[in-house]
Amino acid sequence: MRKALVLVTAAVLGLGLVAVGQRAPKYVVGSDINWAPFEWASAKGQYLGFDLDVMRAIAVLEGFEIEIVDMPFDSIIPAVVAGKVDIGASGFTITAERGEVVTFSQPYWKSDQAVVVRVGSGLTKEKALEAGRKVGAQRGTTGALWIEDNLVPQGVVLVEYETYPEAVLDLLAGRLDAVVQDVDPSKMAVAQYPGKLEIAGLIETGEEFGFLVALGDPKGILPKIHAGIAKLKESGAWDLLIEAYFGPSLAKIEAAWEKCISILLGEKNPLKYAQALLAEVKK
Amino acid sequence: MFPSPSFPLTAETWLRVGPYIPVLLRGLGVNIQILLGLIALGFVVGILIALLEVYAPRPLAFVGSAYAWFFRGVPEIVLLFLFYFGLSRTFNIPVSPFLAAVLALGLRSSAYQAQIFRGALLSIPHGQMMAARALGLGPVRAIFHVILPQALRLSLAGWSNEFSSVLKDTTLAWGIGVVEVMRQAAYIRGRDFPLTLPIYLTVAFMFLVLTYAGNWAIGAVEKRLRVPGLETRR
Amino acid sequence: MTLLTVEDVHKRYGREEVLKGVSLTLNRGETKVVIGPSGTGKSTLLRCVNRLTEPDSGRIWLENVEVTSAKTDINHIRAQIGFVFQDFNLFTHLTALDNVRLGLVSVKKLPKKEATDRAMAELERVGLRHKAKAYPAQLSGGQQQRVSIARALAMDPKLILFDEPTSALDPELIGEVLAVMIRLAEEGMTMIVVTHEMGFARSVADEIVFMEGGVIVEHGPPDRLFRSPEKPRTAEFLRRISELYGQEGR
Numbered sequence: 001m002r003k004a005l006v007l008v009t010a011a012v013l014g015l016g017l018v019a020v021g022q023r024a025p026k027y028v029v030g031s032d033i034n035w036a037p038f039e040w041a042s043a044k045g046q047y048l049g050f051d052l053d054v055m056r057a058i059a060v061l062e063g064f065e066i067e068i069v070d071m072p073f074d075s076i077i078p079a080v081v082a083g084k085v086d087i088g089a090s091g092f093t094i095t096a097e098r099g100e101v102v103t104f105s106q107p108y109w110k111s112d113q114a115v116v117v118r119v120g121s122g123l124t125k126e127k128a129l130e131a132g133r134k135v136g137a138q139r140g141t142t143g144a145l146w147i148e149d150n151l152v153p154q155g156v157v158l159v160e161y162e163t164y165p166e167a168v169l170d171l172l173a174g175r176l177d178a179v180v181q182d183v184d185p186s187k188m189a190v191a192q193y194p195g196k197l198e199i200a201g202l203i204e205t206g207e208e209f210g211f212l213v214a215l216g217d218p219k220g221i222l223p224k225i226h227a228g229i230a231k232l233k234e235s236g237a238w239d240l241l242i243e244a245y246f247g248p249s250l251a252k253i254e255a256a257w258e259k260c261i262s263i264l265l266g267e268k269n270p271l272k273y274a275q276a277l278l279a280e281v282k283k
Numbered sequence: 284m285f286p287s288p289s290f291p292l293t294a295e296t297w298l299r300v301g302p303y304i305p306v307l308l309r310g311l312g313v314n315i316q317i318l319l320g321l322i323a324l325g326f327v328v329g330i331l332i333a334l335l336e337v338y339a340p341r342p343l344a345f346v347g348s349a350y351a352w353f354f355r356g357v358p359e360i361v362l363l364f365l366f367y368f369g370l371s372r373t374f375n376i377p378v379s380p381f382l383a384a385v386l387a388l389g390l391r392s393s394a395y396q397a398q399i400f401r402g403a404l405l406s407i408p409h410g411q412m413m414a415a416r417a418l419g420l421g422p423v424r425a426i427f428h429v430i431l432p433q434a435l436r437l438s439l440a441g442w443s444n445e446f447s448s449v450l451k452d453t454t455l456a457w458g459i460g461v462v463e464v465m466r467q468a469a470y471i472r473g474r475d476f477p478l479t480l481p482i483y484l485t486v487a488f489m490f491l492v493l494t495y496a497g498n499w500a501i502g503a504v505e506k507r508l509r510v511p512g513l514e515t516r517r
Numbered sequence: 518m519t520l521l522t523v524e525d526v527h528k529r530y531g532r533e534e535v536l537k538g539v540s541l542t543l544n545r546g547e548t549k550v551v552i553g554p555s556g557t558g559k560s561t562l563l564r565c566v567n568r569l570t571e572p573d574s575g576r577i578w579l580e581n582v583e584v585t586s587a588k589t590d591i592n593h594i595r596a597q598i599g600f601v602f603q604d605f606n607l608f609t610h611l612t613a614l615d616n617v618r619l620g621l622v623s624v625k626k627l628p629k630k631e632a633t634d635r636a637m638a639e640l641e642r643v644g645l646r647h648k649a650k651a652y653p654a655q656l657s658g659g660q661q662q663r664v665s666i667a668r669a670l671a672m673d674p675k676l677i678l679f680d681e682p683t684s685a686l687d688p689e690l691i692g693e694v695l696a697v698m699i700r701l702a703e704e705g706m707t708m709i710v711v712t713h714e715m716g717f718a719r720s721v722a723d724e725i726v727f728m729e730g731g732v733i734v735e736h737g738p739p740d741r742l743f744r745s746p747e748k749p750r751t752a753e754f755l756r757r758i759s760e761l762y763g764q765e766g767r
Contacts, residue, residue, distance in 0.1 A: 036473060040470070040474055041467075041470035041473070042472075043474070070462055070466065071460030072457070072460065074457070075459065078368055078458075082371055084368070108445075118461065129349075141365065156494075165469075169476065218335065250474050295644075398737045408606075410604060410606035414608065417600040418595065418596065419592045419593065419596030419597075419624040420619075424623055428619060429608050429619075432610045510610050510622055512609050512652055513610055
């Protein structure tokens with residue numbers, strides 16, 4: 001009995017030690033890794049995507065280490081505020097409201113919202129967003145906020161989801177008339193259901209994505225991110241990454257990524273990596 | 284609506300699940316680690332709280348009751364947030380999501396386990412304590428040698444319920460970023476929407492197996508420790 | 518030679534004072550039997566002796582150690598005083614052997630082998646060696662009480678307190694327990710026995726103590742006390758007992 005208690009206590013204390021030991025001196029990057037092609041997990045559970053590769057490339061160029069941590073989208077900003085996470089990289093739209101609690105980098109992406117409907121529903125963008133329609137969106141995203149502000153007063157019913165795939169599945173199941181989401185993930189979802197889903201049209205919100213850090217950037221991370229992005233754009237790697245990530249199927253990108261990622265992480269050569277990745281997905 | 288063309292449950296989708304099983308099992312391994320940690324923590328703290336409630340003088344016993352009241356009353360997800368964000372922010376203690384999950388779910392479980400142990404302690408006749416004290420055992424020895432061995436046996440049935448319930452609670456750890464089996468399932472769904480139903484059915488099956496195995500193990504322990512006159516009431 | 522001294526012990530539960538100043542002395546090797554109506558403080562008196570019940574006032578000595586002193590290690594005192602309960606209170610989760618062995622290992626710190634040998638010897642002494650592996654629930658009431666006597670004996674007590682040891686037993690099981698107690702008395706064990714067994718009291722006691730209403734009304738050798746009690750209340754009690762159980766008590 002007593003021996004068992006000692007073992008149990010030791011096990012509990014041991015957990016604590018392991019957790020403390022895991023904390024390495026590097027920047028922790030928080031991302032909701034379920035939003036292809038910006039960030040997702042491969043069939044083998046590896047984290048990839050445009051945001052994550054950009055962060056990895058910046059880290060290589062600016063000489064810091066990163067640890068990518070997957071967390072719920074809603075938790076990333078609280079985690080940055082709490083000092084658990086140093087950088088938020090998860091396709092965050094820059095808004096004034098978020099700007100009150102965190103500090104954004106310069107925008108790195110411009111996006112509009114897409115209205116996705118079922119093929120054969122005959123809905124145009126305008127019809128899909130009429131009064132009485134049920135429109136889905138991921139909670140906390142720009143799409144959800146936009147519907148809330150612009151369509152709900154007109155009588156549209158907004159249904160919010162924890163994740164984007166749930167909304168898409170409900171659309172497929174006929175429980176929704178349309179789903180509003182950023183253009184690129186929308187294209188990705190449509191590609192998964194050929195002949196079943198289509199983009200009825202775009203809502204030009206003109207929102208901009210930024211990386212985010214703690215309010216006032218106390219650790220001085222933003223200058224490094226800006227310098228890194230500038231170098232990537234200058235070398236041409238930036239445009240190659242966009243071409244590699246936005247268009248090809250996820251399976252293709254995953255295979256190429258797995259083949260090439262060592263060029264970025266091992267050889268520490270972002271341009272060569274971007275070239276190799278693009279060449280591989282184009283094969 | 285189920286199964287509809289968007290949730291295909293064909294042989295083809297099931298075949299596509301196969302390669303994902305190792306990833307899911309890796310996630311399930313995290314759930315099991317959380318489970319073991321939280322059960323152990325809940326067990327130790329639960330016994331201490333129950334002993335406080337039953338044997339400690341008024342003010343201390345009240346602390347025990349207040350503790351149990353707090354951890355039973357606050358929703359799990361709120362506890363997870365409190366431990367993950369609150370500890371580091373308020374006390375500047377670095378807490379990993381995994382440790383926060385073990386602490387939050389473990390302390391919550393301790394409140395429930397304390398309730399089980401408390402009931403068992405109270406059901407042991409006062410004469411047992413008297414006889415132990417009369418032999419010259421001090422209060423702590425009497426509790427360890429006489430009261431707890433009986434109370435723990437009586438607790439096993441309630442304890443197996445608690446096991447099944449906290450096993451499922453481990454999936455909540457994703458809320459603070461622990462990549463466990465539900466998150467692994469979400470990854471798969473995120474890159475392959477049509478696999479949604481088969482993947483979650485697979486996860487459900489894994490939990491059913493785990494629950495069965497856990498209850499079987501507890502049953503085996505129960506059988507091993509069974510003493511005539513101290514049968515657990517099922 | 519005096520082994521135990523009880524001096525003016527009082528105990529109150531709420532409004533009711535159950536012990537109103539009880540004093541007695543017990544010599545080594547003596548068997549004292551305490552009789553009296555139910556609820557007159559006999560059990561409370563026994564429990565005060567090893568402070569299972571804390572007396573409100575009064576003093577108690579075991580040899581020259583004051584039991585009631587705050588400085589005394591009460592666990593050390595209790596280890597020297599055997600206590601046999603009305604409802605046995607054997608440890609439910611332990612076998613007969615382990616019940617007897619627990620005090621030897623955990624209090625007296627005997628090595629396991631030695632403790633086992635000693636425990637087996639005590640079970641032998643109460644005639645239950647063959648039940649060593651049985652759990653309390655598998656024993657009859659009489660057997661359980663004999664194990665609990667063995668448990669007390671194993672500690673080498675200076676005296677044993679018996680709190681109505683046969684009251685919870687079916688009539689046909691009383692004899693086997695009394696037989697063990699009679700043999701202990703004959704072997705020179707010092708004992709205080711609270712009981713309604715008048716036959717046992719008459720044949721074994723060196724002295725009878727009659728308690729009523731929280732005080733000792735009268736005490737004396739059994740021959741005298743049973744034949745010619747000095748106090749009318751004693752006589753009344755003995756008359757009622759013999760009406761209930763016949764001349765010899767039960």
